[in-house]
Amino acid sequence: MKSGRKLENKDYVLVNQRPIIDLLIEGEVFQYLSGSDIQSLGKKFGVTDVGGSRWCMLETIFSQLHVKGMTEKFLKYFFFDMNINGVAKEVIRDNTFNHPKYDEIAEITEESQENNRAVAKFLRQKLLEKVNLELSISDKKLIAVNNEIKIVDYDSEPEIIASTTEIINNEYINDLLEKSMKSLIEEDFDSVVTKSRTLMESVFIQILHENNVPFKENGNIGQYRTSVNKTLNIKPDSNWNKDVLNMITGLNKIIDSISNMRNNNSDAHGSSNRVRINSSEAELILNTAVNVSKYYLEVNARKKLRRKVV
Structure with missing residues (x-):
């Protein structure tokens, strides 16, 4: 038995x-x-x-x-x-x-x-x-x-839950993702935070460019996100289902959190109030940034497909 x-x-x-x-x-x-x-x-x-x-x-x-x-x-x-x-x-x-x-x-x-x-x-x-x-x-x-x-x-690489390579046709973004993985493997966790934030920012900029949306490139990821949400018609609306609203609100909070982590913890700022992160948190931040980027790129791809059909 x-x-x-x-x-x-x-x-x-x-x-x-x-x-x-x-x-x-x-x-x-x-x-x-x-x-x-x-x-x-x-x-x-x-x-x-x-x-x-x-x-x-x-x-x-x-x-x-x-x-x-x-x-x-x-x-x-x-x-x-x-x-x-x-x-x-x-x-x-x-x-x-x-x-x-x-x-x-x-x-x-x-x-x-x-x-x-x-x-x-x-x-x-x-x-x-x-x-x-x-x-x-x-x-x-x-x-x-x-x-x-x-x-x-010992030499195994951290696992990235989702890959964007099949939908990102942008050499710079793919290179950024590779560098993020290298920083994670080398345990340069502050750099992972910076690159994760930059990954999302780059995806937002790419979507705005592809849709010919005028915007000011000032590094304000919140403004980019607002423009992208409006462009892709995922801006929260009071008529939406409550659970869908909560989901989009949560998505915005995730983006804000990673952006704030970059401002407070990244290799770009020497804040005395920084809280050091460990490997699991750095991996979570990178995975989250990848998945958020993938979500926006997939919605943008569907939008382009619908335009072609029409």
Whole structure:
């Protein structure tokens, strides 16, 4: 009789090694985990018979999790769901007394919900980087996408959900997309934000040019979007269905958010208030920009087709 259990990627065995276990339990980035802390972790995932030294406990947990096909679920919890607010507060206190542990976030010197969350996010990324340094010896790495953990080949490229190449007949835009991917792979996340914003701006400009719509090229993406929405007849109207209105409003908010992220976080501005983003957020921003661009280009293509038919 075949088991209904899903077989886990065999590469997760690589997580169960002493250097990585030490990173998870010794408190170098996250909090120090006592024996009882580790036992409690195991119980959350149905592993109860653990003993020995602390690192042996986690080694046993990882072994049983792999058999159960639950290593990925455990790592998701450890990196994203486990409460590390206490460590984040300690980092902020060290910053306050001018003893920063991490220069990258040394400017955060006051506790607040927003600051604590930003520091915790940084610590999660820092731990992921350290784990990946160990995994790189085996040509593997963990990637975080939308708060999910996956193990992949070390040289694998981030996945772009949608491609615009089949509908963008513009060498500049295609080149921009390739450069965005390169920045993402090289972990130049601020540059990804800038290029994502520029991608949408370039698509708006292309649509306005194709439809012979006069406009002022002043870099105001909000004005471009308004003109494009009017040109493509997707400007919100009170007679529209409520859900459709909400969808278009949400689309506008997405565009505004990426534009604002570019203004505040990109490589084009040295703001002291910037909040650093990690790889998963950069990938989300680029994917979103690609999908927004694809949506507008497809609507424009349909509009041109209807004109030909008429």
